Amino acid sequence: MLGYRLQKRDEPWNWGAPFIVVGALVLSLGASALLLELQGKSAVEGLLVLWQGSFGASWALEDALLKSIPIFLCALGVATAFRMQVWNIGAEGQFALGAIGATWAALNFPDLPGYLLMPLMFIMAAIFGGFWAYIPAILRLKLKVNEIISTLMLNYIAILLLEYLVFGVWKDPKSFGFPITPEFTSNAIIGQIGTSRLHWGFAVCVAAGIGMWAFMRYTRLGFEIKVAGEGERVSMYSRLPYGMLTILVMAVSGGLAGWAGCIETSAVVNRLQPSIMVGYGYTAIVVAWLARLHPLYIAISAYLLAALRVGVENLQLELQVPAAFGSIMEGLILMSVLAGQMLVTYKITRKK
Amino acid sequence: MLESFIVPLLAATVQSGTPILYATLGEILTEKGGVLNLGVEGMMSMAAFVAFFVSYTTGNPWLGFVCGGLAGSMMAMLHGFVCITCLGNQVVSGLALTILGVGLCHFLGTPYIGMSAAGFHKFSIPFISSIPYIGKIFFRQDTLVYVSYFIPLLLMLFINRTSMGLAITAVGEKPAAAAAAGLKAVRLRWMALLGGGFLIGLGGAYLSLAYTHLWANGLAGGRGWIAVALVIFAFWRPGRAVFGAYLFGGVMAFQLRLQAIGTHIPSSLLLMLPYALTILVLVFSAVRGRGGNSPAHLGINIEPEG
Numbered sequence: 001m002l003g004y005r006l007q008k009r010d011e012p013w014n015w016g017a018p019f020i021v022v023g024a025l026v027l028s029l030g031a032s033a034l035l036l037e038l039q040g041k042s043a044v045e046g047l048l049v050l051w052q053g054s055f056g057a058s059w060a061l062e063d064a065l066l067k068s069i070p071i072f073l074c075a076l077g078v079a080t081a082f083r084m085q086v087w088n089i090g091a092e093g094q095f096a097l098g099a100i101g102a103t104w105a106a107l108n109f110p111d112l113p114g115y116l117l118m119p120l121m122f123i124m125a126a127i128f129g130g131f132w133a134y135i136p137a138i139l140r141l142k143l144k145v146n147e148i149i150s151t152l153m154l155n156y157i158a159i160l161l162l163e164y165l166v167f168g169v170w171k172d173p174k175s176f177g178f179p180i181t182p183e184f185t186s187n188a189i190i191g192q193i194g195t196s197r198l199h200w201g202f203a204v205c206v207a208a209g210i211g212m213w214a215f216m217r218y219t220r221l222g223f224e225i226k227v228a229g230e231g232e233r234v235s236m237y238s239r240l241p242y243g244m245l246t247i248l249v250m251a252v253s254g255g256l257a258g259w260a261g262c263i264e265t266s267a268v269v270n271r272l273q274p275s276i277m278v279g280y281g282y283t284a285i286v287v288a289w290l291a292r293l294h295p296l297y298i299a300i301s302a303y304l305l306a307a308l309r310v311g312v313e314n315l316q317l318e319l320q321v322p323a324a325f326g327s328i329m330e331g332l333i334l335m336s337v338l339a340g341q342m343l344v345t346y347k348i349t350r351k352k
Numbered sequence: 353m354l355e356s357f358i359v360p361l362l363a364a365t366v367q368s369g370t371p372i373l374y375a376t377l378g379e380i381l382t383e384k385g386g387v388l389n390l391g392v393e394g395m396m397s398m399a400a401f402v403a404f405f406v407s408y409t410t411g412n413p414w415l416g417f418v419c420g421g422l423a424g425s426m427m428a429m430l431h432g433f434v435c436i437t438c439l440g441n442q443v444v445s446g447l448a449l450t451i452l453g454v455g456l457c458h459f460l461g462t463p464y465i466g467m468s469a470a471g472f473h474k475f476s477i478p479f480i481s482s483i484p485y486i487g488k489i490f491f492r493q494d495t496l497v498y499v500s501y502f503i504p505l506l507l508m509l510f511i512n513r514t515s516m517g518l519a520i521t522a523v524g525e526k527p528a529a530a531a532a533a534g535l536k537a538v539r540l541r542w543m544a545l546l547g548g549g550f551l552i553g554l555g556g557a558y559l560s561l562a563y564t565h566l567w568a569n570g571l572a573g574g575r576g577w578i579a580v581a582l583v584i585f586a587f588w589r590p591g592r593a594v595f596g597a598y599l600f601g602g603v604m605a606f607q608l609r610l611q612a613i614g615t616h617i618p619s620s621l622l623l624m625l626p627y628a629l630t631i632l633v634l635v636f637s638a639v640r641g642r643g644g645n646s647p648a649h650l651g652i653n654i655e656p657e658g
Contacts, residue, residue, distance in 0.1 A: 006439075006656045035459070087443055139631075143638035148390065148443065149581045150634060156574055156627040164620035282451060289444055324458030331394075331452025338440035338448065339433065346439070346656075 006346040013344050020343060021290065024336035032329050041319055053314025054307040060314070061307075062197050066268070068299075068306035069201050070095065070260035074284035075302055076212055077256030079293040081133075081249045083216075084229045088250060090136065090151030091257040092281025093158030094129040098258025099265045100162060101128030103181060103272040106188035106265075107170065114187040121188060121262055122204075129258020130251040132158060137250035141243045147250075155281065163274050170272065180273040190267035201263035205299075208256060213295040225249060257281060279327070283309070286334045305330065361605055362489045369601020370500050371396070371558040375579035376586065376593040377507050378424070378551030383583055384511060385544025386524035387435060388651040390446025392552055393576025394453020395427040399556030400571045401457045407561060408469035416469065417496065417557045424553020425546045427453055432545050436538060439653045450576070457569070464567040471561040472496050494562045496554075503551070504590040511590070520544045524647030527654045537654055555579070574627065581630045585637045587645040596633070603629050 033043035053060055074091040081088035101124035109117055132154055139145035163179065172182040190199050216222035228235040228245045235242040264276050283305055290305075291297035312326035375392055382389045389395075402423035407416030431449050434440040472494040481491040490501075511517040520540050522530040527537040559571045578600055586592035607622045615622075 089447065139635065139638075143635055145631075145634045145638050146581075146584060149577060149584075150631050152577050153574075153581075153627040153630045157624050160620040160624045160627075164618055167620065168618055285444075285447060286451070322459050322462045324455045324462070327451050327455030328459055331448045331450075331455055334448035335430065335434055335440075335445060335452065338445050339438040341440060342438040 003351045004348050005351050006342065007349045009345060009347050013347075017292070017341075017344060020340040021337060024333055024340050027336045028329055028332035031332055032325065035325075035328065036319075036321065039321075041321065046315060046319060046321065049315050049318045050308075050311040052311075054311035060310055063310045064303060064307035065198060065202070066306075067309055068303045069205050070264050070280045071283050071287055071306055072205050072299060072302035073208060073260035073263070074257045074281050075287035075291070075298050076208060076295060077253035078281075078284045079288040079291070079295075079298060080212065080225075080256075081253040082288055083293050084225055084245060084249050085231070086137070086140070086246055086249055087148045088133060088136075088151055088253050089148055089285065090133060090154050090254070090281070091260075091284045092277070092279065093151070093155035094132045094254040094257035095261040095264075095281050096155075096158040096162045096277060097132040097254075098125035098129035098261030099272055099276060100158075100165060100261075101125045101258060102262035102265055103165075103170065104128075106184045107181060110185040110188065112187060117187045118190070121266060122259060125258040125262035126255035127258075129261065130255040133250040133254025133257075134247065137247045141246055159274075159277055162272070162277070166272055166274060172271075178273075181271045183271045184266065188266060189270050190263060199263075199267040201267045204259065204263065208259070209295045209299055216295075221245075221248075257284075282327075283330060286330045289334060290337060357609075359485055359488050361602070361609060363492065364605035364609070365598055365602040366490060366497060367493060367563065367601070368604045369598040370497050371555040371563060372575050372579055372582065372600050373500055373594060373597035374503070374555030374558060375552045375576060376582045376597055377503055377590055378548040378553075378555065379579050379583045380548070380586065380588055380590060380593060381507065381511070381520075381551060382428070382545050382548030383588060383647055383650055384517075384524045385520045385541045385548075386527060386647055386649045386652070386654075387431070387541060387545050388442045388446065389428065389431055389449075389545070389548070389552075390443060390580060391427060391431055391449025391453060391576075392579050393572050393574070394450035394457075395424045395549060395552045396453075396556035396559065396572040396576045396579075397457035397570075398427055398453040399423040399553035400560040401461045401567075402553075403557030404464070404469050404560035404567050405460075407471065408464070408467065408567075411470050413470045413472055413561050416561055417472075417554065420557025420561070421550040421553040424549040424551070424556065426549075428545050428549025428552075431549075432542055435653060436541055436545070439655065442651050442653070454570075454572070457572075461567060461569055465569060467567050468565050469560070469567070471565045496558050496562050504594050507590040516540075516543075521647070524649055527649055541654065552576075552579070578626065578630050581634055584646075585633045587637070588647065599633075600626055600629065 033047055036046040037043040074095060078088055078091050102121040105121045105124045136147045136150040139150055140147045166179040166181055170181045172180055190201055192199050224240050225245055227238055228240050228242055232242050265272050269276060287298060287301045287305055290301040308329060309326055312323060315321045315325060316323050375396055379389060379392055399420040403416040403420030406419040407413045427449060431445055434445040435442045474492055474494050477491040481487040511521060519535050523537045523540045531537040560567060582593060582596040585596045603626050607625050610622055611619050
C-alpha cells in the first residue's frame with residue numbers, strides 16, 4: 001500500500017528506542033492539544049498549565065513524587081508478570097485488596113505498637129493482594145482460563161468489595177453517613193521522612209525496586225522467570241517448573257500492588273475510603289510497557305506519568321478540563337509507543 | 353409471579369442483553385480474522401457518546417445509530433494501524449484503546465450529562481406480540497432489538513457460507529497458507545477488524561439510544577469486557593453468542609430488579625454478580641474443554657515478507 005513497505009533491519013535499532021518514546025510523547029501531546037483546541041480551549045495555554053502543574057513548581061514536583069509511589073509499586077508488579085507473558089491486568093483490584101488487608105490489621109489491632117502493627121499491615125496487604133492475583137493464576141494453570149479477563153473482572157469485584165466494607169461493616173459510626181472507616185491510630189500511620197511531605201512509603205519503593213532488580217539479575221529464580229518468558233514450550237524443554245513460576249510472578253505482582261494499597265491508605269488518607277481507587281493500577285500497565293519492564297525505567301516513567309496526573313489536576317483546576325484528559329493522554333502515549341516500536345526491528349523502504 | 357415478575361424480567365433480559373450481543377458478535381468477527389481486540393470497552397464507550405451526540409444534534413436516532421457503528425470502526429482503525437500496519441502487541445494496544453476510549457467518552461461527554469437525545473422506544477409488533485409469554489418477551493421491544501435478532505443469523509451465514517467469510521476464517525487460522533492460496537491476508541484481516549468494530553460500535557450506540565435515553569458517563573460499565581469473555585464462551589460461534597448475551601442480560605436485569613424491590617442484600621454485592629458470572633462462564637467454557645476452537649493465529653501479527 002502507498003508504495004512503502006517494511007523491511008527487517010539487519011541489526012535491531014536499539015539506541016533508537018529513547019527517540020521513539022520521545023517522539024511518541026510529542027505526538028500524543030500534539031494530539032491532546034488539538035483536542036483542547038476543538039473543545040474551545042487554548043491549546044498553548046493548556047500545555048503551559050499542564051507543564052506548570054507537572055514540573056513548574058516545587059509543590060508539583062513533590063506531588064508527583066508522592067503519586068509515583070503507588071504507581072511504581074503496581075508497575076513493578078505488573079512488569080514482573082508481563083516478563084513471563086502472564087497478562088496481569090489486575091493491579092487495580094490487587095491494590096484494593098491490599099488496602100483492605102492493611103485496614104483489617106489497623107482496625108483490629110489499633111493498640112499494637114507501631115513496630116509490630118506496621119509489619120503486620122504490610123504482611124496482610126501482601127497476602128490479600130497476592131491472593132487476589134493467585135486466583136487468576138491458578139485458574140489459568142488448571143483450566144487455561146484467560147487471565148486478562150479474569151484479572152479484569154476481579155478488579156470490578158475488588159472495588160465493589162471495598163465499597164461494601166466501607167458502606168457497611170467498617171463504616172465509621174461518627175462519619176455522618178460518609179463511606180469511610182474510622183481514622184487509623186497513629187501506630188498504623190506511615191510517618192513523614194523528616195520534615196518533608198514525603199513519607200516512608202518512598203523508602204519501601206526504593207527497596208522494592210532495588211530488590212526486584214537484584215532478584216531478576218542475580219538469582220537463579222529470576223533467570224528462570226526470564227527464560228519462562230520465552231513461552232511455556234521453551235520452559236518445558238528447559239525443565240522449568242512453569243506452573244510454579246506463574247504462580248510466583250502473579251503472587252509477587254499482587255503483593256506489590258497490595259503494598260501500594262497499604263501505603264496509600266496508611267500514609268496518604270489514614271483510613272480506608274473508596275476515593276483511593278483512582279486507576280493507579282491501569283496507569284501501571286502503561287508505565288510498565290513504556291519502561292520495557294526494566295525497574296530503573298519503571299521508576300522514571302512512573303514519575304513522568306505521576307507528573308502528568310498532577311499536571312492534569314492543575315488543568316482541571318485552572319481551565320476546567322475534565323480529569324479524563326489524563327487517560328486520553330495515557331492511551332495515546334501507549335498506542336504511539338507501540339506503533340513506533342516497529343522502527344526498532346524494521347525500516348520503511350520504498351516499494352520497487 | 354409468572355406474569356408479574358418472570359415475564360417482565362425476561363423482557364428486560366432481552367433488552368439488556370442486546371448491547372452485549374452486538375458487541376460479542378463484533379468481537380467474534382474480529383477474532384475470526386485473527387485480531388485480538390481488547391479495546392471493546394473503549395470502543396463501546398466512544399460509540400455510545402458519538403451516537404448520543406449525533407442524535408442529539410440532528411434529532412435523527414438512526415443517523416446516531418449508524419454513526420455509533422462508524423465510531424466503532426474508527427477506533428478499530430487505530431488498533432489496526434498499531435497492530436496490523438506497525439506490528440505492535442495486540443494485547444497492549446487493545447488495553448490502550450480501552451484507556452483512550454473510556455477517557456475520550458468521559459472527556460467529551462461530561463458537558464452533556466443528564467441531557468437526552470432522540471432515541472428508540474418500545475413498540476409492539478402486531479399479532480405476534482400477542483402470543484402468550486413469547487410475544488411479551490420478544491416482540492414488545494425497540495427497533496434495535498428487532499434488528500439484533502437478524503444479525504447472528506446473517507453473521508453465521510457470512511462466516512460459513514460466503515467465500516469472503518471463509519477467507520477471513522482462513523486468515524485467522526493460518527495467514528501464511530491463506531496468502532499462499534492467493535488471498536489478500538492483510539486486507540481480509542483489516543475487513544474483519546473494521547466490520548467487527550462497526551458491530552461493536554452498534555452495541556455502544558444501543559446503550560445511549562435505547563437502553564437509557566439520558567447521557568451518563570460510564571455507560572459501558574464493563575459490558576465490553578463481558579463481550580470479550582463471551583466470545584470464548586460462544587466458541588467463536590454467533591449462535592451461541594445469543595445465549596451468552598441473554599444470560600448476562602438476565603443477570604443484569606435480575607440484579608436491578610432485586611435492588612428496586614429493596615432486598616437486604618447490599619447493592620455492592622448484587623453489582624458483583626455479572627463480573628463474578630463472567631469468571632464462572634470462563635471456567636465453565638474451560639471445563640467443557642472447547643477453548644481449542646480459538647482461531648489458531650489469534651493475537652499473532654502477520655509479518656511482512658522480505
